[in-house]
Amino acid sequence: METGGGGEDCCVKVAVHVRPLIADERAQGCKDCVTVIPGKPQVQIGTHSFTFDHVYGSTGSPSSAMFEECIASLVDGLFQGYNATVLAYGQTGSGKTYTMGTGFKDGCQTGIIPQVMNVLFKKIETLKHQTEFQLHVSFIEILKEEVQDLLDPTCLNKPETANGHAGKVTVPGKPPIQIRETSNGVITLAGSTEVSVSSLKEMAACLEQGSLSRATGSTNMNNQSSRSHAIFTITLEQMRKLNPVFPGESSPNESMNEEYLCAKLHLVDLAGSERAKRTGSDGLRFKEGVHINKGLLALGNVISALGDDKKRKEGAHVPYRDSKLTRLLQV
Numbered sequence: 379m380e381t382g383g384g385g386e387d388c389c390v391k392v393a394v395h396v397r398p399l400i401a402d403e404r405a406q407g408c409k410d411c412v413t414v415i416p417g418k419p420q421v422q423i424g425t426h427s428f429t430f431d432h433v434y435g436s437t438g439s440p441s442s443a444m445f446e447e448c449i450a451s452l453v454d455g456l457f458q459g460y461n462a463t464v465l466a467y468g469q470t471g472s473g474k475t476y477t478m479g480t481g482f483k484d485g486c487q488t489g490i491i492p493q494v495m496n497v498l499f500k501k502i503e504t505l506k507h508q509t510e511f512q513l514h515v516s517f518i519e520i521l522k523e524e525v526q527d528l529l530d531p532t533c534l535n536k537p538e539t540a541n542g543h544a545g546k547v548t549v550p551g552k553p554p555i556q557i558r559e560t561s562n563g564v565i566t567l568a569g570s571t572e573v574s575v576s577s578l579k580e581m582a583a584c585l586e587q588g589s590l591s592r593a594t595g596s597t598n599m600n601n602q603s604s605r606s607h608a609i610f611t612i613t614l615e616q617m618r619k620l621n622p623v624f625p626g627e628s629s630p631n632e633s634m635n636e637e638y639l640c641a642k643l644h645l646v647d648l649a650g651s652e653r654a655k656r657t658g659s660d661g662l663r664f665k666e667g668v669h670i671n672k673g674l675l676a677l678g679n680v681i682s683a684l685g686d687d688k689k690r691k692e693g694a695h696v697p698y699r700d701s702k703l704t705r706l707l708q709v
């Protein structure tokens with residue numbers, strides 16, 4: 379799903395990515411439960427059919443077209459100062475991490491985030507003579523309504539333990555990360571690492587470091603399930619020269635010839651939306667599920683409020699404050 383910018387008519391769009399059966403499922407004799415209606419962005423499950431903005435995978439459009447059709451315009455929008463958010467939503471094992479590329483390993487280039495990074499740096503390369511760029515990335519996860527910093531160099535990785543969790547251990551004494559709002563309404567994360575990056579390689583290293591630090595655990599439906607919402611945020615700052623001054627000429631007022639733009643792209647791999655019963659979860663995993671579903675409910679309410687053009691224009695309340703996830707994605 380994509381939201382925001384780039385001069386699009388609608389501010390919320392939804393695409394479905396249907397994944398093929400994986401080896402385990404084929405071995406168990408599982409069958410595809412979703413049919414894509416040929417030539418239409420529509421899927422059928424039993425007697426119900428559902429229409430989306432796009433359908434990829436299976437007999438729908440090829441997955442390779444997803445970036446160009448859904449995401450490229452959001453990256454362009456960043457350069458025009460538009461914020462945007464891409465959310466991967468679905469039950470455990472449906473392919474969110476694969477689609478986003480948040481399981482980034484060994485320089486693998488598939489997935490939305492690696493493609494965003496490639497296009498971003500190509501564009502910067504072509505514009506760098508008339509514009510000064512500064513890029514920052516942060517990578518956090520929200521686990522049981524607590525924000526964890528996946529790029530914190532002082533955190534230690536821990537393997538999966540008896541209570542069924544792999545992930546980060548924060549060094550004792552470190553204050554928790556807090557969500558703050560500045561006087562002009564900008565949401566900031568006090569205490570989280572923002573890495574300044576100047577090359578594709580540096581940004582890819584941040585994605586890889588954070589991906590390896592994510593909290594995962596096993597469920598009946600995915601033996602390497604992400605139990606948290608992971609948010610990879612790219613902040614692009616630009617100082618654009620409006621009327622470039624030619625060598626030998628002097629500008630009367632430098633700052634009048636410059637335009638400053640700052641925009642954020644949030645790339646979000648949400649935790650699985652499954653029901654507790656289906657994943658066989660109890661105890662810790664069940665409690666996690668309760669927090670996950672609360673966050674997803676709040677997200678659904680925010681998207682409904684934003685997707686209702688009439689209400690939005692009337693200035694209706696958007697309930698961003700109902701969860702950390704929605705609060706963080708506010709800007």
Ligand SMILES: Nc1ncnc2c1ncn2[C@@H]1O[C@H](COP(=O)(O)OP(=O)(O)OP(=O)(O)O)[C@@H](O)[C@H]1O
Pocket residue numbers: 396397398400435441468469470471472473474475476477600602603604605648649650651
């Ligand atoms: N489009 C695809 N093509 C081939 N394999 C895929 C595709 N999407 C997902 N998979 C495979 O399916 C399995 C589950 O995918 P993934 O871990 O991305 O699911 P998930 O929705 O992120 O699950 P969770 O919410 O539990 O983290 C993985 O083995 C992944 O490699």
